[in-house]
Amino acid sequence: MPRTPNTRLRRLMETASWSPAQLAAAVNAVAVEHGQQMAYGRSTVSRWLSGTTPRPPAPAFLLEALARRLGRPVTAYDAGLTSIPARTAVSDLSWQADPLRKLAVLTSADTGPTRRHHLATGVFTLTALAVPEAADLARPTTATRHAPPSSTSRVGRTEVEHMQTMSRLFAQAAEDHGAGHVQPVLNYYLNHSVTGWLHAPATGVIQRQLLIHASQSMTLLGLMSADCGADALAQHCYRTAAHLAAEADDMTAFAIALRALSAHAHELGHHTPAVHHLAERAADATRRAPLAVRAYTHTHLAVTRAHHDRHAALRTLTTAERLNDTTHNTPGPFTTYSTGALHYQRAQTLTTLGDHKEATHALTASLRHRTTDERRAATLTRARLAETLLVQGHLDAAMVHWQAFLDTYPLLHSARATRSLDAMRQLLRPHSRHHTAAHLLAQATGIHP
Known part of the structure; x- marks a missing residue:
């Protein structure tokens, strides 16, 4: 049976000013973000336009690529992937x-x-x-x-x-x-x-x-x-x-939610103005909040500003540190902000600004201030410190921290820790002839995420 051309998808592409090759590249990029390597090309998109329905997980990546380009959500019906404007799985x-x-x-x-x-x-x-x-x-x-x-x-x-x-x-x-x-x-x-x-x-x-x-x-x-x-x-x-x-x-709880939403996007590698704007909104919403929450939102704001304005990032970081110095923490996940966490965010800001030496000092301070109750955070800090040291050519020092990371990793059930493990393997592979590096790689190979 002849297929019906997908005119809705074609109209979206025209609105986006995208050629089939450009759409394919955007879909591939979204797939990579989600840990999948796709090889879609112009011919693939041409088949979609002719009426072939892409197989999962391609539809999800296609809709997200279009949504990012158009700046609004795009449904399967909008893109001609279904003929029924049905209630979506997340309509509630x-x-x-x-x-x-x-x-x-x-x-x-x-x-x-x-x-x-x-x-x-x-x-x-x-x-x-x-x-x-x-x-x-x-x-x-x-x-x-x-x-x-x-x-x-x-x-x-x-x-x-x-x-x-x-x-x-x-x-x-x-x-x-x-x-x-x-x-x-x-x-x-x-x-x-x-x-x-x-x-x-x-x-x-x-x-x-x-x-x-x-x-x-x-x-x-x-x-x-x-x-x-x-x-x-x-x-x-x-x-x-x-x-x-x-x-x-409650603007304090609202600010915490916005900060978490922005920080999550940043952690996944998105440094767009939308991520930065959300961080700004979170900080603005804490004007009457406890000092610990204000410090919490301002450190992340410094991190996002580092991608756009060096001086603004450093000013915001100074503000966050001043707020934290005057904070009297009340125990609890939403009433306290640890000094170790602040130094970690400081390191993120400095890394983005290209100051790896000072970032190393900040991560070292973060590790020093981590308490026994912060095992997951300390483990992730170790991994980040090792990566930062390696960037500066300090392989032996980096491996000391990666060894400590590997010692604790089996105690954690964390996708973020697994990503750090994968990064360690990738970064150490070029040094596999080094005796200690080879030992770490062998140890990591025996770990099942």
């Missing part, structure tokens, strides 16, 4: 949806295997960095919510304190062992306890506190999802955290 996660509904969708094991797979393995999208203003997200939706039949009892301060305690426990467990085994437990807790409390009768004060802690927990779930390599799911968690914070009218 739009900004128009109730944030409590979004929390339930993201954490429920009953969303169905197709949707759960999509949320866990979906494509990281830059269009997700477009976040409305908090005032535009805050809506009086609580009056229309009803408690589930099994959750009719009134909730109060006990549930709020329970959420605070559990956030500390989950955050510490992820720091000790990586997020791999902790994320599913937090997911279950949010779905089976927190969701019910958010729908139960409560005073206005308690309802607001529940929303704030739910926002923080969703940010924590996003951080854990990113550490598990579920980057699309992490984005949805951060966006939902921002929405919950906006409904609670």
Whole structure:
């Protein structure tokens, strides 16, 4: 049977001013970001235009490439990949949806295997960095919510304190062992306890506190999802955290969610103006926040500014350090900012600015300030310090830190640590004739991520 030409895809390409070869190159680039090597070319796109439906995972990469070029989300229907403008797997996660509904969708094991797979393995999208203003997200939706039949009892301060305690426990467990085994437990807790409390009768004060802690927990779930390599799911968690914070009218929690969303994109190698703008919004939203949160947002702002303005980056870094010096930390994942973390961000800023020597000093300081409760962070800092030393030609010094990294790596279940392991293998391969380097490579080969 003759195929029907894909006119919708052709129109999108015309709007994007892309030739078939340019579209193919953009799709290949998105695929590489997600760990896959594709060899699409002009002839491949010509077949798509003639009506051939690309096989997975090509559609996801195609839609993301078009969305980035056009600056807006592009659906499968928009691109002519389906004839039915069907409800998408993440349609319940739009900004128009109730944030409590979004929390339930993201954490429920009953969303169905197709949707759960999509949320866990979906494509990281830059269009997700477009976040409305908090005032535009805050809506009086609580009056229309009803408690589930099994959750009719009134909730109060006990549930709020329970959420605070559990956030500390989950955050510490992820720091000790990586997020791999902790994320599913937090997911279950949010779905089976927190969701019910958010729908139960409560005073206005308690309802607001529940929303704030739910926002923080969703940010924590996003951080854990990113550490598990579920980057699309992490984005949805951060966006939902921002929405919950906006409904609670809490700019501190809103800023933390924006900072996490921006930092996640930066960690994946995206240094676009959109990433920087989100970091700016996060810092601006902390004007009345505790000093620890202000330092937290400003260090990341310095990192993003380093890609655009050297002097602005250094000024922002100085501001962050001054804020941190005057901070009186309250224990907790959202009330404290460690000195080790600040020095790590300082090193990131200096590395981007090309000052590897000072970045080495910052990473050394970061490692020195890491406490025994920061095992995952210390391990990742070791890996980054080794990479920075190698850039400067200090192979022997680098291998000392890579050995320490390998000693701790098996204790972590972390996709980010696995990426550091892969980077170590790649960087040491040219030095494989060196006795110690060969030993490290052999040791790394025996490690199963």
